[in-house]
Amino acid sequence: CGKNMSKETVDTLGNQKKTNYALRADMSKEEFIAEVTDGLLPPPSYFPLNVKMNKEGYDHIDEVLERGTQQLSPDAFEAAANETGAVILDVRKAADFAKGHIPRSIFIGIDGSFAPWVGALIADTEQPILLVADEGREEETITRLSRVGFDQTLGYLKGGFAAWEAAGKETDSVKSVPASELEHVAKADKNTAIFDVRKPGEFESEHLEAAQSTPLDYINKHLSEFPSDQEFYVHCAGGYRSMIAASILKSRGIHNLVDVQGGYKAIKETSLPKTNYVCPSTLK
Template sequence: MRIDVTSLVDGGLGNSAYLVDLGDGRGLVVDASRDLRPVRAAAAERGVRVAYAVDTHLHADFLTGAVQLAADDHAQVIASARGHREFPHVGLDDGDEVDLGGLRMRAIGTPGHTDEHLAYLLLDGQVPVGVFSGGSLIVGSAARTDLLGAERTDELTRAQYRSLQRLTSLPDDVVVWPTHGAGSFCSAPAGGRRTTTIGAERAGNPLLAAPDEDTFVAALLGSLGSYPTYFSRLSELNRRGPAVLDVAAAGRLAPLPTPAVQQLRDSGAVIVDVRPVADFSAAHIPGAISIPLRPQFATWLGWLVPPGTPLVVVRNPDQDPAEVAWQARKVGYDQLAGELSGGMSAWRGAGVATRSIPLVTAGQLPDIATGNPEILDVRQDSEFRAGHLPGARHVELGALAGRAAGLPTRPTVVMCGHGERAMGAASLLARAGRTQLAVLTGGPQDWSSATERPLASGA
């Protein structure tokens, strides 16, 4: 039997969901997020109704779409019994099977990424075809094991080792459909491929080459970097079950006149400006946070904006409000007060104050050897170690809000790899009262090319 499995890749989160066409007008979805637009499109294209919504684990990086699928499509939710979810579902334990009508799905207990994690083996008769491995075995690596706190990390990493040994006992030709992949903060670094096979992983996954459990633990933990703060909230929200949305209304942003936006801001709402870096640089609402609308928008919204805060969006007319709304909702930001009606043109037309943060090119930087201006690099640790401007100060963007008060107050040029994260950082510093800020367009290699000077490496 030919198995029709469609990968639905969320490049911003670095994840994949999967739609399985069961061949009888029904479909099964694995690890769908609350933004179900890709699932709906794929199901409509194949003419299937989603009959099963399966989760491999309690996700930390997005809200599950399973509850919404149950409400809208009457899909049967399938998940680990050990997750103790508080909404109707079929709870499976290790070895339990579900008859899908021609295919069977067998649960495999694979703790490590989370303690209730299940992988799901898809069988055609007695023949194993593929495995939805979630956050256990992924392409070239395994998902992180430190999400439940430092006191559980060693235990879960050792469980991950045993889970991978179990999965790799499957036949070489079994396809591996992971949830986490390249770009996911849930995973250790991985390449560009999203799917693999057991044989390919057994032959080429560096973690599987570890000669023993202790070596595996050291290798996996040594590869992990920081992760967004919102990860600490979403797994519990997923256990309780996300609120069911009115889908038509959920993708809209209510228009707000300038006085209403001013009042909301003064009452504690956060202005999230999703326009490109150059537009924010030229003029923005004082106190606004710059998070340009791109595939990574949801991650940085969840990392930089406190939860439970009303949000007001500022966008350009050519930016899709539904994309803003759904990216926000899939990471649990439902308090969308609306958007500035008429955008920045309306704000300026009302004669209200604006702020600007200039952009500078690598060639415009003064001699950085003097330490004036300060160069603040907000990339991730691994990026900084690989190459940075000599003398640059390093604070990851995700940690900046908590460290802003301790930074020098001299003129500062903020930089990242392209400019988006740098402008986000500059906006946070401006929001905290800092002045004399600028943002570098481009990244370290641009500076090295412009000045013909080498980059520094290491911490």
């Protein structure tokens, strides 16, 4: 945990002394504390709930798995969602979710930074959850949820999203376009609304001049900023977080959004105006 963390998993002390903003040789203890805590975001709301569970106890993993691996037909799945107020959590790939999903379901892909985003966005460890997953990954998902305190998985959709479609149930989708289309639209209309859901440090390091920062961690606090009278574009760094944001916005009744495929990595290859790059390690 921390701010301005490197993506590298190993490094040398020599390189850290050269590049780490908090490892200046002349720093006092007080200066070090001030440096590493300045601008630090609050901890996710599920942290204290995990502390509470660790003190008071929790269900054995066998109980969690037995409860969570209940196979539910589309009708039973729909009834469970209506009767329990469960969050429908779709953990498939972002592209699959974009093509089709259960209305008001939340996307957090199992192949991305799954547990941290579940903790940050679902937050309440007592929240009942119903799963939509690729076949064979249900138990893995339930286990990984449990590792961060989310033990209330009630079951999963037997046959996955394909079974939901085959049953003739209502579906939804996310409009998703390549960065080249955003480039074309934004050049034609200078008032194109673009929202960047990366972390503040990523945004400050480099961003589209026309983009507004609405970090995914606090997306619910930014709901009033998304326009209701025009189509708007959402992007992250690579496409994973923007699809999470899209699912949350749609679950809140905001449907006039467009996801940018490939995120800022793809946007950098366009000619859209961007701010000058600033090394993240120099940001406070």
